[in-house]
Structure formats: structure tokens, C-alpha cells
Amino acid sequence: MNAVSVCALLLIAAPGAVGPPRKDVDPLPPAVTRALPESLDDLKAIQEQTKKVLHKVIPCTVCGQGGGGSGSGVIVSKDGYVLTAGHVIEKPGQKVRIILHDGKVIEGKALGRNKGVDSGLFKITTAGEWPCAEMGKSEEVKVGQWCIATGHPNGYHKDRPPVARLGRIVLTSPTAISTDCSMVGGDSGGPLFDMSGKVIGIHSRIGLNITQNIHVPVNHYHKEWDKLVKGIDIGSEAKVKVAVYFGVTYAEGKDCALGSVTEGSPADKAGLKAGDVVRRFDGKEVKTPDDLIGLLAKKGPGDEVEVVVQRGDATMSMKVKLEKRG
Numbered sequence: 001m002n003a004v005s006v007c008a009l010l011l012i013a014a015p016g017a018v019g020p021p022r023k024d025v026d027p028l029p030p031a032v033t034r035a036l037p038e039s040l041d042d043l044k045a046i047q048e049q050t051k052k053v054l055h056k057v058i059p060c061t062v063c064g065q066g067g068g069g070s071g072s073g074v075i076v077s078k079d080g081y082v083l084t085a086g087h088v089i090e091k092p093g094q095k096v097r098i099i100l101h102d103g104k105v106i107e108g109k110a111l112g113r114n115k116g117v118d119s120g121l122f123k124i125t126t127a128g129e130w131p132c133a134e135m136g137k138s139e140e141v142k143v144g145q146w147c148i149a150t151g152h153p154n155g156y157h158k159d160r161p162p163v164a165r166l167g168r169i170v171l172t173s174p175t176a177i178s179t180d181c182s183m184v185g186g187d188s189g190g191p192l193f194d195m196s197g198k199v200i201g202i203h204s205r206i207g208l209n210i211t212q213n214i215h216v217p218v219n220h221y222h223k224e225w226d227k228l229v230k231g232i233d234i235g236s237e238a239k240v241k242v243a244v245y246f247g248v249t250y251a252e253g254k255d256c257a258l259g260s261v262t263e264g265s266p267a268d269k270a271g272l273k274a275g276d277v278v279r280r281f282d283g284k285e286v287k288t289p290d291d292l293i294g295l296l297a298k299k300g301p302g303d304e305v306e307v308v309v310q311r312g313d314a315t316m317s318m319k320v321k322l323e324k325r326g
Contacts (some may be wrong), residue, residue, distance in 0.1 A: 032146055032195045046146065053148055053197040054164055059101050059131040061150040061162035061191060064088060064122050066096030066110060072151035072162070072190030073098075073122055074199055075132045080124025081229070083135075083221055084189035085204050086113035089120040092231045098124055101161045112228035117175070118204045119220045120189070121228040133191065136198030138217035141172045149181035151190025151203060162190070171250055173290040175297055177201045177215040178249075245323045246296060248272065250289040270320040272309060279315070280308035296322075 031042035032049050060075045064084055071088030075081070082098065089110045098108040106126035113120035124130060149165045167181030179192065183206055192201035192215045201215030227234055247265020251257040256278040261267045278286045281295045282305040299305065301324035308317050 028195055035144055049195055050148060050164075050166055053193060053195060054150075056197045057133050057148070057150060057191070057193055058162055058164070060133040061101055063099040063152045063156040063162075064096050064108065064189065065099065065156070066090060066094050070152075070155045070186065071188045072186065072203065074150075074191035074202075075124070075130050076135050076199065077132050078129045080108075080126075080128070080130050082108070082122035082124065083191065083199065083202050083218075084120045084122055085202055085216065086115050086118040086120040087204075088189040089113045089122075092233050096122060098122065098126075099156050103159065110231075112224075112230060112232045112234060114220070114224060114228075114234035116234070117216055117220050119202065119216050119224065119228070121221075123229075133193070134198045135218050135221065136194055136196075136200045138172070138177065138200050138219045139174075141169055141177060141194070141200050141217075143169050143172060145169050146195050147179055147181065147200070148193045148195070149179065149183060149187070149190065149203065150193070151183065151187035153184045153186050155186040171289050171293065172217075173293045174217065174219075176204075176293055177217055179213055179215065181213060183213050245301070246320070251275075254288065256286045256289050256292050266320050266323050270307065270318040271316075272307065272318060272320075273311070276309040276311050276316075278307060278309050281305060282307075 029045040029049055031037055031045035037043050037046060062073045062075060062082060064071055064073045067090040069090055071084055073082040073084035076083055092110050092112055094110045096108045096110055098106050106124060108122050108124045111121040111123050147167055147169055150162045153163055165181040165183065167179045170180055171178040183203060185206060187203045190203045191199045194200050199218050201217055204216045205214040224234060245266060247262040247267040249259040251259035258272060258274050258276045260274050261272050278292055280286055281292055284295055286292050299322055301322055304319055304321045306317055307320050308315065
């Protein structure tokens with residue numbers, strides 16, 4: 001049974017069932033920590049844990065609007081600091097509207113951003129104490145673990161609370177987390193949670209395939225918190241090079257083996273196939289998926305690179321022209 005079929009069986013709590021935020025979530029049931037559910041009881045346990053997390057995190061998920069743009073965010077402090085994506089903030093210092101999960105509109109302000117890693121911060125300026133989520137540690141995230149994404153797909157909709165999607169971690173590195181949570185435009189800036197309800201990432205770039213997405217690891221917010229709070233536009237001239245689209249997922253293992261290649265993607269057009277093992281990228285040795293992610297982060301849309309792969313006993317060299325991520 002794969003993650004997609006499991007997700008189809010799980011019944012996520014209906015928006016109307018979301019009550020006041022819970023202060024904590026019980027210890028994780030064993031089913032949540034297994035590579036795959038082994039029984040109907042496991043599926044029910046994952047479902048119940050998902051409901052508990054949603055009761056805790058939906059009230060913390062918001063929509064931010066300013067300068068004609070819209071994105072999602074998550075409140076992480078009682079005094080109203082809101083994590084979001086850097087590209088959601090048009091200009092540090094500008095006023096924004098913050099829409100809470102119940103549709104209430106309050107005032108806010110855009111603080112700092114880092115365009116290089118796509119991190120950003122809002123601050124609620126309306127007086128009050130706000131429900132908030134705990135920031136986790138992204139270095140503890142593991143490939144294959146369950147995760148929950150919330151946000152406002154296609155932007156805020158009146159009378160529709162934040163939408164939740166259940167998925168798995170596909171790839172993790174210090175610069176990016178990739179998941180198979182289904183997301184679209186408008187989700188950008190929304191939170192990615194582990195199954196205890198802690199924020200482990202922020203939605204950054206939505207792939208052409210809605211189940212291939214990149215999230216900013218929450219550790220970037222920990223490291224640059226003071227600068228973001230001060231409203232600093234970190235690396236304002238930096239090119240967001242991790243926005244390139246390659247179009248692959250990775251198989252588990254020590255090598256950088258491709259698990260799948262998206263039809264019509266740059267990798268597909270170049271002739272790469274599932275099962276290929278990437279050995280070199282742009283003249284640099286590749287040993288793990290993290291190596292390839294790091295090299296991709298140094299490239300921009302339109303760059304053409306040589307990729308050397310091993311296919312069975314044969315070694316092949318291909319030219320790949322990178323594209324802009326959707």
C-alpha cells in the first residue's frame with residue numbers, strides 16, 4: 001500500500017469540527033512512526049492522530065494579504081509573529097491584512113525576508129493574544145515520515161477554513177524539504193507540520209506536479225530570527241536559484257537514484273529515466289540526493305548542464321536545460 005492510497009482512506013477532520021486549539025498532542029502512536037501502515041488499526045490510528053494535530057494547528061494557520069498579493073502563514077507566538085514565505089512579502093514594512101481561520105480580519109505588518117532561501121515574517125499589529133504553533137527542528141526530519149500541510153489553496157475563500165493535506169517527506173536537506181502533499185498556488189507561506197503538530201517547514205515552491213513541492217526548513221527561521229524581526233531584507237539582490245525545475249523524485253538508498261521522472265519535465269526531455277543513478281552534475285560528483293539538491297540551488301532557470309548517469313552497466317551523458325519552477 002503506498003502513501004497515495006493511504007491518504008485516500010484517511011478521513012481528515014471536517015472544517016466544522018475544528019474547535020479551540022489544543023495545548024498539546026499525546027505521544028505519537030506506533031503506526032505513525034512505521035514506514036507503512038500494516039493494518040486497518042494502523043490507518044485508524046494515523047487518522048486519529050491527524051485529527052488531534054488539526055485541532056491544534058488549524059487556528060494558527062492564516063492568510064496574509066498585501067500589495068495585491070496573497071499567501072498563507074502560521075502564527076508561532078502569542079504576540080503574533082507569523083512565519084511565511086519570502087516571496088509572499090512584496091516589501092518589508094508594508095501593511096498587510098491577516099485573515100484568521102474563522103474569517104476574522106486583523107491588521108499586520110510585513111517584517112524581514114530572505115529572498116535567497118525564501119523565508120519571511122509577518123507581525124500581527126492588532127492587540128491581542130493569538131493561538132500559536134510550536135516551531136520544531138528541521139534537522140530531525142526524516143525521509144518517509146508522515147507530515148501535514150495546511151494553507152489556503154488558490155487563495156482565501158470566504159467561509160472556508162484552511163485546508164489540510166496529509167503526505168510524506170520525499171527528500172530533506174539543510175536547504176530544502178520536499179513532500180508529496182498536494183498543493184497549489186495560494187498555499188505558499190503556509191506551514192508544514194510533523195505528526196506532533198510542530199512546524200518543520202514553510203511552503204515555498206509549488207511544482208508543476210502538485211505532489212512535488214519544496215518547503216523552507218524551519219531552522220532557517222531559527223537562525224535568522226533577529227534579522228527577520230528587525231525587518232531586514234536579507235540578500236535583497238540575491239537570485240532565488242533554488243526555484244529551478246528539474247522534475248524528478250529520488251529512490252531510497254545511498255546513491256542518487258531516481259525514483260521517478262515527471263513527464264514533460266527538463267529531466268524527461270533530456271532522456272533521464274526512473275532507475276538512473278546520477279553520478280555527476282555540471283562536472284561535479286554526486287553521491288546523494290542532497291548533493292544534487294545543493295548543486296541545483298546554484299543554478300537558475302534557462303541554465304544548461306551536463307548530467308552523467310549510470311543506467312545498468314552503461315554510463316550516459318545528457319544535456320539538461322533547467323526551467324523555472326511553476
